[in-house]
Amino acid sequence: MKVLTEREIIRIITNRFARERSVPLGFGDDVSAIPLSSKNWIIVKTDMLVGSTDVPPGMTTQEVARKAVVATVSDFAAKGVRPIALMVSLGLPAPVKKKTVQDLARGLGQAAQEYRCKLIGGDTNQSNDLVIDVAGVGLADPKTLVRRTGAHPGEIVATTGLFGRPAAGLRILTANRKQDAAKYPSLVKAVRQPKARLAEGIILARSRVVSSSIDSSDGLAFSLHQIAEASKVGIDLHMIPIADEVARFAKERRLSSLELALYGGEEYELVITIKPNGFDELKKRVPSLTEIGIVEKESFGVLAHLEGKQIQIKERGWEHFA
Amino acid sequence: MKVLTEREIIRIITNRFARERSVPLGFGDDVSAIPLSSKNWIIVKTDMLVGSTDVPPGMTTQEVARKAVVATVSDFAAKGVRPIALMVSLGLPAPVKKKTVQDLARGLGQAAQEYRCKLIGGDTNQSNDLVIDVAGVGLADPKTLVRRTGAHPGEIVATTGLFGRPAAGLRILTANRKQDAAKYPSLVKAVRQPKARLAEGIILARSRVVSSSIDSSDGLAFSLHQIAEASKVGIDLHMIPIADEVARFAKERRLSSLELALYGGEEYELVITIKPNGFDELKKRVPSLTEIGIVEKESFGVLAHLEGKQIQIKERGWEHFA
Numbered sequence: 001m002k003v004l005t006e007r008e009i010i011r012i013i014t015n016r017f018a019r020e021r022s023v024p025l026g027f028g029d030d031v032s033a034i035p036l037s038s039k040n041w042i043i044v045k046t047d048m049l050v051g052s053t054d055v056p057p058g059m060t061t062q063e064v065a066r067k068a069v070v071a072t073v074s075d076f077a078a079k080g081v082r083p084i085a086l087m088v089s090l091g092l093p094a095p096v097k098k099k100t101v102q103d104l105a106r107g108l109g110q111a112a113q114e115y116r117c118k119l120i121g122g123d124t125n126q127s128n129d130l131v132i133d134v135a136g137v138g139l140a141d142p143k144t145l146v147r148r149t150g151a152h153p154g155e156i157v158a159t160t161g162l163f164g165r166p167a168a169g170l171r172i173l174t175a176n177r178k179q180d181a182a183k184y185p186s187l188v189k190a191v192r193q194p195k196a197r198l199a200e201g202i203i204l205a206r207s208r209v210v211s212s213s214i215d216s217s218d219g220l221a222f223s224l225h226q227i228a229e230a231s232k233v234g235i236d237l238h239m240i241p242i243a244d245e246v247a248r249f250a251k252e253r254r255l256s257s258l259e260l261a262l263y264g265g266e267e268y269e270l271v272i273t274i275k276p277n278g279f280d281e282l283k284k285r286v287p288s289l290t291e292i293g294i295v296e297k298e299s300f301g302v303l304a305h306l307e308g309k310q311i312q313i314k315e316r317g318w319e320h321f322a
Numbered sequence: 323m324k325v326l327t328e329r330e331i332i333r334i335i336t337n338r339f340a341r342e343r344s345v346p347l348g349f350g351d352d353v354s355a356i357p358l359s360s361k362n363w364i365i366v367k368t369d370m371l372v373g374s375t376d377v378p379p380g381m382t383t384q385e386v387a388r389k390a391v392v393a394t395v396s397d398f399a400a401k402g403v404r405p406i407a408l409m410v411s412l413g414l415p416a417p418v419k420k421k422t423v424q425d426l427a428r429g430l431g432q433a434a435q436e437y438r439c440k441l442i443g444g445d446t447n448q449s450n451d452l453v454i455d456v457a458g459v460g461l462a463d464p465k466t467l468v469r470r471t472g473a474h475p476g477e478i479v480a481t482t483g484l485f486g487r488p489a490a491g492l493r494i495l496t497a498n499r500k501q502d503a504a505k506y507p508s509l510v511k512a513v514r515q516p517k518a519r520l521a522e523g524i525i526l527a528r529s530r531v532v533s534s535s536i537d538s539s540d541g542l543a544f545s546l547h548q549i550a551e552a553s554k555v556g557i558d559l560h561m562i563p564i565a566d567e568v569a570r571f572a573k574e575r576r577l578s579s580l581e582l583a584l585y586g587g588e589e590y591e592l593v594i595t596i597k598p599n600g601f602d603e604l605k606k607r608v609p610s611l612t613e614i615g616i617v618e619k620e621s622f623g624v625l626a627h628l629e630g631k632q633i634q635i636k637e638r639g640w641e642h643f644a
Contacts, residue, residue, distance in 0.1 A: 002419065002420055003416075003417035003419065004417075004418045004419070004423060006446055006448070008420075009412075009414070009418055009423050009446050010446050012420070012423045012424060012427060013423065013427050013430075013444070013446070016427040016428075016431060017427070017430075017431065017434075017440075017441045017442075027442075027443055031443070032407070032409060032442040032443030033442070034406055034442065034459060036461075042364060044407070044409055044442070044443065044457070044459055045409075045443070046409045046410075046411045046443070046445050046455070046457055047411070047445050048411040048412075048413060048445050048447045048453070048455065050413055050447045050448065050449040050450075050453075052448075052449060052450045053447065053448045053449065054447075084356055085354070085356045085366070087354060087366055087367075087368045087457060088368075089368045089369070089370040089411075089455045089457075090331075090370075091370060091413075091451070091453055092331070092643075094325075094642075094643050095325035095326075095643070096325065096326045096331055096643060097324070097325065097326070098324055098326055098330075098334070101326060101330075101331050101334045101335065102334060104335070105334060105335050105338040105339070106338075108335075108339075109338060109339065118339075119339045120339075120349075120354040120355070120356065120366070121349055121353070121354030121366065121367070121368070122335070122368060123368050123369050123370050123455075124328055124331050124332050124335070124642065125370045125372045125375065125376075125642055126328070126372065126374075126375045126642035126643050127372040127374060127375065127451045127453065128372075128374045128450050128451040129413070129449045129450040129451045129453075131370070131372075131413055131449065131451075131453050131455075133368070133411045133445075133453075133455040135366070135368055135409060135411075135457040137356060137366055137459070139358075320416075320446065320447055320448035321414075321416050321417070321418060321448050
């Protein structure tokens with residue numbers, strides 16, 4: 001029996017629905033769009049969090065609910081669009097305790113407040129697995145939407161921050177290593193209390209010098225490949241943005257810090273390309289902006305040149321059914 | 323340990339989010355709304371189908387996917403709004419076969435075609451339970467939206483059709499009674515291939531004589547109670563709209579046909595109230611329209627007067643965690 005991976009499942013569905021009708025955005029991008037007029041599109045995104053596969057040990061119910069919203073908001077952030085409203089569908093295993101529902105409501109409310117969007121409705125169901133599906137709705141002028149397809153040769157590849165914390169934190173939580181959790185609080189926090197780069201994403205989109213953007217929820221390597229593929233270009237990295245504490249943790253635990261930073265996932269930074277002379281000005285407004293490489297004409301995928309060595313960055317990342 | 327019912331879960335969440343901010347519609351109604359202008363609102367609805375609790379034996383994967391869309395479209399139908407676009411979040415138990423995904427895509431595509439809406443994106447996840455969460459997005463002039471709150475004393479209570487088929491069909495499928503399935507194909511079909519009353523709902527909303535509306539997905543009795551409660555009125559029924567074959571099936575199996583028609587659920591008719599002199603004209607355009615009672619001033623809940631006897635209709639229906 002042929003068993004499918006997540007990408008294969010997505011490909012079958014995408015082929016079925018992207019084919020038959022014109023879809024202005026979506027399937028191949030972070031969000032979907034419904035044109036209202038030439039200047040105003042409804043932007044929609046749904047992101048499902050599943051208890052059995054997306055929640056490591058040690059997370060509270062409130063944190064889980066908040067994170068479900070963060071995942072949806074992060075896709076809006078990548079396109080520079082503020083979500084106005086959220087709809088939340090819940091699947092809850094029976095029996096359901098009052099405290100569980102209160103904690104879910106608190107986490108959802110906390111995230112809605114952080115990102116200034118309203119929770120306006122939803123649906124509640126009984127299921128064998130905890131499911132929190134968050135749909136976000138926003139509005140955007142299509143001209144300001146930063147797609148995955150806009151990268152051009154000569155442009156700068158940058159990220160809104162450093163990588164590897166969630167991958168390292170996940171190892172600490174999964175192995176229940178309390179000493180490491182105390183020693184590296186930022187790694188555990190990156191898993192339990194992630195942040196979406198919404199404020200940064202909106203600044204980047206309005207700057208008009210950002211040519212493409214994606215969030216890194218499937219990992220840095222995969223996100224770079226997605227931009228390279230969608231924009232039909234190659235990406236050449238001169239540095240991998242590894243967080244200091246990830247490097248320390250990796251050294252201590254004899255892990256590859258490159259592996260943690262490139263192939264982790266569940267990370268909500270933005271990966272963008274910037275017009276050649278736009279970086280310095282933008283860096284003043286988004287201080288965490290980190291230059292990591294350059295866009296090349298040849299679509300060779302994603303390479304890195306580190307300490308004189310050329311490395312092929314694999315198209316690999318967080319994947320269900322892997 | 324206090325264990326919550328679905329209504330109690332919804333109440334906790336609704337109290338948390340309906341309280342703090344003005345919500346123009348939603349929580350207490352079939353759909354939620356985001357005002358764009360005084361004449362144009364974005365209408366959103368999410369409805370989650372869960373394999374372990376919502377799918378009886380005997381349904382094909384294609385039918386299940388189609389039904390997930392029907393459930394969301396039915397809420398739009400109740401408000402007289404056409405959904406423009408659908409987003410579908412999938413949770414699939416591993417391993418996933420190619421045929422499963424193809425059948426899911428077929429069912430989603432079939433429903434999208436039936437109700438003329440586009441599937442524009444979604445999300446795929448691994449989970450322990452089959453989950454199909456369908457978000458619909460539409461647009462409406464708020465003046466044409468038929469709320470649950472508009473029923474007035476003296477108005478006619480009506481439905482778009484007869485009841486009890488899904489409740490009877492579910493018994494046939496659950497008990498795997500092949501003889502009954504062959505003898506009562508319409509009952510089984512009502513479960514496996516339900517239809518949303520979208521065309522009817524749009525006609526009813528445009529007529530301007532329909533004062534309140536709800537879909538009957540939680541059962542006829544519960545829907546009537548919802549209208550009575552939201553509109554602060556009482557409802558007095560002079561007939562229960564039982565489908566003929568449901569009456570025959572009930573008699574044969576010594577079941578209560580009233581029970582099947584009133585407390586079943588998973589039924590996608592519309593339950594509406596109509597201004598006193600509007601029924602006859604509307605009946606010409608929606609032939610399935612069935613007059614079942616009258617709106618009363620006193621908020622006594624829902625009563626029925628049948629064959630000289632007064633019956634109190636209970637506020638009971640399909641409920642998760644029941």
